[in-house]
Amino acid sequence: MKIQSVRGMNDVLPADASAWQQVHAVAAQVFAAYGYGELRLPVVERTELFKRAVGEVTDVVEKEMYSFEDRGGERLSLRPELTAGVIRAGIEHGILFNQQQRIWCTGPVFRYERPQAGRYRQFHQLDVEAFGIATPDADVEIIAIAAQLWKRLGMSGFQLQINTLGTLPSRAAHRAALIDYLLQHEAALDEDARHRLHSNPLRVLDSKVPATQAIVEGAPSLLDYLDEASIAHFDAVKAGLEALGIAYVINPRLVRGLDYYTHTVFEWVTDQLGAQGTVCAGGRYDGLVEQLGGPKTTGVGFGLGIERLILLMAVQQVPVVSNQPQVYICRFGAEAERAALQLSETLRDQLPDLRLVLNAGGGSLKSQLKRADGCGARLALIIGDDEAAAGAVQVKSLRGEGEAFTCPRTELAAELSRRLAL
RNA sequence: GUGGGCGUAGCUCAGCUGGUUAGAGCUCUGGAUUGUGAUUCCAGAGGUCGUGGGUUCGAGUCCCAUCGUCCACCCCA
Numbered sequence: 001m002k003i004q005s006v007r008g009m010n011d012v013l014p015a016d017a018s019a020w021q022q023v024h025a026v027a028a029q030v031f032a033a034y035g036y037g038e039l040r041l042p043v044v045e046r047t048e049l050f051k052r053a054v055g056e057v058t059d060v061v062e063k064e065m066y067s068f069e070d071r072g073g074e075r076l077s078l079r080p081e082l083t084a085g086v087i088r089a090g091i092e093h094g095i096l097f098n099q100q101q102r103i104w105c106t107g108p109v110f111r112y113e114r115p116q117a118g119r120y121r122q123f124h125q126l127d128v129e130a131f132g133i134a135t136p137d138a139d140v141e142i143i144a145i146a147a148q149l150w151k152r153l154g155m156s157g158f159q160l161q162i163n164t165l166g167t168l169p170s171r172a173a174h175r176a177a178l179i180d181y182l183l184q185h186e187a188a189l190d191e192d193a194r195h196r197l198h199s200n201p202l203r204v205l206d207s208k209v210p211a212t213q214a215i216v217e218g219a220p221s222l223l224d225y226l227d228e229a230s231i232a233h234f235d236a237v238k239a240g241l242e243a244l245g246i247a248y249v250i251n252p253r254l255v256r257g258l259d260y261y262t263h264t265v266f267e268w269v270t271d272q273l274g275a276q277g278t279v280c281a282g283g284r285y286d287g288l289v290e291q292l293g294g295p296k297t298t299g300v301g302f303g304l305g306i307e308r309l310i311l312l313m314a315v316q317q318v319p320v321v322s323n324q325p326q327v328y329i330c331r332f333g334a335e336a337e338r339a340a341l342q343l344s345e346t347l348r349d350q351l352p353d354l355r356l357v358l359n360a361g362g363g364s365l366k367s368q369l370k371r372a373d374g375c376g377a378r379l380a381l382i383i384g385d386d387e388a389a390a391g392a393v394q395v396k397s398l399r400g401e402g403e404a405f406t407c408p409r410t411e412l413a414a415e416l417s418r419r420l421a422l
Numbered sequence: 423g424u425g426g427g428c429g430u431a432g433c434u435c436a437g438c439u440g441g442u443u444a445g446a447g448c449u450c451u452g453g454a455u456u457g458u459g460a461u462u463c464c465a466g467a468g469g470u471c472g473u474g475g476g477u478u479c480g481a482g483u484c485c486c487a488u489c490g491u492c493c494a495c496c497c498c499a
Contacts (some may be wrong), residue, residue: 114423114424114495115492119497124499126499153461205469208496272492274494275496279499364452366455366457374460386457
């Protein structure tokens, strides 16, 4: 039987990897531009961490985690998201106590779901978190980072949806009222809604089951429970976005699937990716660090799905910087092959940015030129025994940029540097 | 977890109501041009038709199962 990749876990082939490299390069540049430092984390954590952070009765923890026992009997899980690990590490290394931290993180995350467009079992996130800044300017900063990222990647067409869940006390008051209300109508709710009623009643508001929706219509609105501080915080976030010219729409149904959010929640949504339109989502989680056993520290951040971003780049035909070879050396004849071998290393010494392929595996000049053309190179360098004896190289354009000519080997680096703008 | 579409050459696909040696384009290799690509012409290579059963004189084609893949629900990044 043929061995193939695990369902929903994909290979990225060289032809597609340049888009990934571009995303990572631009993201690292943007995050650095805001003073965020990179944190690198293990892929495996204790299962307990995600149960406590994400919420025990969320779909992510209940049915989507890859959990197992290791040989020593520890309950471990492949991380289904990045925020929990960032906080665990932050607490463990004492960098969240009484201070501000700006941190970003990237890597694979795992969820056991049925794969479809923009949804995979192993996928990759970019994660940005700001700790220890309770004021709404941090929320604005986090959203602005995403906007800056779109700008530098050359992407457009996102809708920014925002909402507020309010402070912990106002959220708690609403939650109690909501549970009360839903309990009165428990019989009419669908199974899912009843299941979530106590654990995560906000999710019930998001239900698409018609009968449940009808009940939700009359449910107490979070807006009515927001205290002054909550409203002021949300107003300040909106004002900040307006000051930056970042357009948004308020979506009162936007609730987020993870339990830990307070105050601001937001999603960057596109209608160009079919059913998986959320590319980036996040919010504020002021109680989470404490809930995980750390100091009383606020947090706000977002997670971004790299696969979705890259799919969207393709849809929007965002140009991807090529890393195809620029120059291909064709060589034939014993003398010439040795001369070309030496020349190739000399050129790489002289021009570190040059992308150069030396023909290997023999072949006629004709077939070597075919390879040169096929690999995307702009120039072919041709070295036969004639050129080798003369200490020269024939420079031939493969893209209709002038006639072929013979160049002394000593002048070659300067010539290539000029032609390729290295 | 639920529902639907699709699995034929490395890739994209054709193959009529079951009927002889399963085709095309692209790619690849060689030649036309004893040292010049991309265009043209010629030739060649490349397939247990996803897998396993079943129906039939005969299955790529029909039936069942299974695996994979894609899409939607759901969930979310």
